Amino acid sequence: MGEQLDNISPITEHTTLLEAKNLSHEFDYKLFENINFKVKTQESISIIGMSGSGKSTLLNILSSLLKPKSGEIIYNNKDLYELKKKELLNIRREDFGIIFQAHYLFRGFSASDNLKIATLLSQEEVDNELLKKLNIEFVLNQGVGELSGGQQQRLSIARVLTKKPKIIFADEPTGNLDKDTAQIVMDTLFDYIKKNDAALILVTHETDLANQCNKVYKLENLQLKELK
Ligand SMILES: Nc1ncnc2c1ncn2[C@@H]1O[C@H](COP(=O)(O)OP(=O)(O)OP(=O)(O)O)[C@@H](O)[C@H]1O
Numbered sequence: 001m002g003e004q005l006d007n008i009s010p011i012t013e014h015t016t017l018l019e020a021k022n023l024s025h026e027f028d029y030k031l032f033e034n035i036n037f038k039v040k041t042q043e044s045i046s047i048i049g050m051s052g053s054g055k056s057t058l059l060n061i062l063s064s065l066l067k068p069k070s071g072e073i074i075y076n077n078k079d080l081y082e083l084k085k086k087e088l089l090n091i092r093r094e095d096f097g098i099i100f101q102a103h104y105l106f107r108g109f110s111a112s113d114n115l116k117i118a119t120l121l122s123q124e125e126v127d128n129e130l131l132k133k134l135n136i137e138f139v140l141n142q143g144v145g146e147l148s149g150g151q152q153q154r155l156s157i158a159r160v161l162t163k164k165p166k167i168i169f170a171d172e173p174t175g176n177l178d179k180d181t182a183q184i185v186m187d188t189l190f191d192y193i194k195k196n197d198a199a200l201i202l203v204t205h206e207t208d209l210a211n212q213c214n215k216v217y218k219l220e221n222l223q224l225k226e227l228k
């Protein structure tokens with residue numbers, strides 16, 4: 001039946017997953033003002049900009065972690081920051097996959113325990129193909145403290161994908177990696193969003209990786225400029 005449906009009605013329209021409306025934020029100085037932006041299913045978007053321009057702050061706002069000074073983040077037709085705490089927490093847990101600039105693994109646990117925690121949340125299996133692709137299938141029994149920086153980073157990415165999120169928010173996910181391994185990680189993320197009808201919002205300093213996304217934005221002079 002699945003096959004028939006695919007034949008009859010291929011889904012060509014990608015639906016909007018997340019929309020930012022008139023976002024403004026500041027700490028000691030203004031970071032951005034009246035930013036508008038949308039991300040659709042199967043779409044990858046990168047955000048570049050100078051250090052301190054507010055990229056991580058913007059990603060925190062988009063990913064439910066930080067309430068903006070003004071503006072809305074619409075997800076499932078509702079403003080994230082108008083939701084009850086519990087509803088917001090459920091979305092963050094179940095639908096959003098957040099890859100931080102500094103990764104947070106449970107130290108003192110093995111690599112495979114860290115993955116099992118994600119499977120408990122999603123009730124999905126650990127995807128062995130994914131672990132092979134990321135070249136970490138042979139470190140599963142090691143403690144997190146025994147992994148190299150790049151292995152920890154790939155493990156934290158595998159853990160996020162194991163949750164099967166609808167939107168991946170990734171802040172410099174390839175920061176510690178050599179060029180070839182960085183490309184493997186990017187291909188894994190692109191592959192994931194295609195197969196799962198998900199979306200990727202990526203913050204990076206590496207322009208050649210940014211350019212592989214469907215859209216490229218630069219955060220500059222308080223605005224998000226569309227470069228591609
Ligand atoms: N929680 C906070 N409280 C006060 N100021 C903050 C906070 N978070 C960020 N800032 C400030 O906001 C500015 C933007 O920080 P942000 O981390 O968003 O920059 P970025 O573009 O991600 O930089 P980088 O490329 O270095 O990661 C910086 O001046 C930073 O000091």
Ligand SMILES: [Mg+2]
Pocket residue numbers: 055056057101171
């Ligand atoms: Mg940052």
